[in-house]
Amino acid sequence: MKILVVDDEPDVRLLFEQRFRREIRSGEFAFSFAYSGEEALTFLREHPSEVVLILSDINMPGMSGLELLRHVKQDPLPPPPPLVMMLTAYGDTETHAQAMQLGANDFLTKPVDFAALKEKLHAIPSL
Template sequence: MTGQILMVDDEPDAQDLIQQNFRREIRKGVYSFGFAGSGESALDAISHSKEEVMLVLSDINMPGMSGIELLQELRARWPELPVMMITAYVDAATEAKVRELGAEQFLTKPVDFVELKERLSQFVGDTT
C-alpha cells in the first residue's frame, strides 16, 4: 500500500473499532489508518500528512463541518481523492446527495466490517 486511509468520525470509539477490526491488516501493512475527529481536522491532516492520504472514510453527521460539507471541500481541493461516506441515518435523499457530490461509496452504521474490507479492497487492491 502506498498511502493511508483517513477515518473521519466524531465518535470516540470509531478509532478503536477500526483498529480492532483491521488489526491483522494493519500489522501486515495492508492498511494504514489516520484518524480525525472533525471535518476541519481532516482537512488539516490531509494538507499536512507525511504519508499520502489515498482514501477518506467519513461520517456524515458531525458537529461543526458535516461530512457532506467535508465532501464538498474535498472535491474542491482534491477532486481525485476517493471518499466513502458512512451514516447511521439512512435516507434516499442523503445517499443521492453524497453520490451527486462524488462519494464513491455509501455505507450505513453499524458498519459491517466484512463489507467494509471488501469495499476497501477495491481501492487498495489485493488484501491477502
C-alpha cells in the same frame, strides 16, 4: 494504503484498529483518524498525497461529512484526489443522493458491516 477515518466518536479509532489489526500488522492498511471535518481537512493539507481513501461520518458537529466531501472534491488538493466513502446512520435516499451528487465514491450505512467494508477496501487497487 493510507485511510483517513473521520468520525466524532473517539472509540471509532479503537474499533477500526482492532477490526483491521491483521491488515495493520501486515502493513496492508494504515489508518489515520480525525474527529471532525475541519481536523480532516487540516490533516489532508499537512499530509499531501498520502491519503488514498477517506471514510467519513456525515453527522458531525461543525463541518458535516457532506461539507468535507465538497471540500475534498472541489478544493485544489495535491494529487492524487482521494476516494471518499460516506458512512451514516441516516441512510435515507435524500442524503444518499446528495452525497452522490457531491461526488462520493461510495455510501455505507451504520451499523457498519465490517466484512463488506473489508471487501470493498481490498477491491481498491493499492497505489
